[in-house]
Amino acid sequence: MGQPRLDLSKMRCLLADRDAFTRNLIAQMLRGFGMGTIRTAGTGAEVRELAIGECPDLCLIEGALPDADAAELVAWIRRQPAPLRFVPVIVLSGYTQLRLVTAARDAGANLVIRKPVSPQTLFDRLAWIAKSQRPFIENDTFLGPDRRFRDVTPPQAGFKRQTDMNVEQPK
Secondary structure (H helix, E strand, O other), rough: OOOOOOOHHHHHHHOOOOOOHHHHHHHEEEEEEEEEEEEEEEEEEHHHHHHHHHHHOOOEEEOOEOOHHHHHHHHHHOOOOOOOOOOOHHHHHHHHHHHHHHHHHHHHEEEEEOOOHHHHHHHHHHHHHHOOOOOOOEEOEEEOOOOOOOOOOOOOOOOOOOOOOOOOOOO
């Protein structure tokens, strides 16, 4: 089965990471996917300035910038006027402890991806965001994409893959 086709040529991405090498590496991946415009930032202040000035179509934010953490920046983005508040936000972090992932999710991040990230993983997550239809929730305690994912259970058949063999269990 082939890769899904995404036309990213007209998209504007805001990529924030404290490390210049990592910013360049991820920017190269995005260019390889055909991403149109990639603006980079190394601090939370730069993220705020670029987001207000250019309203990106996608934000990739590192979990801990020198002057702000991802949850703080995501919450700030979600409080901005439309269309910025609806921009998909992916948090990239080498530290994926439950409390950090929960904080980013509760602030309104679409996804959290563990670093180091492979091109395949990044592309798959971009494709998933592009194809998914998650409603945007606005209430007193939360502002962002619906945190609930539809659970798809495996079929009740005895096989999980077409290549699995039918092995009878001893009784």
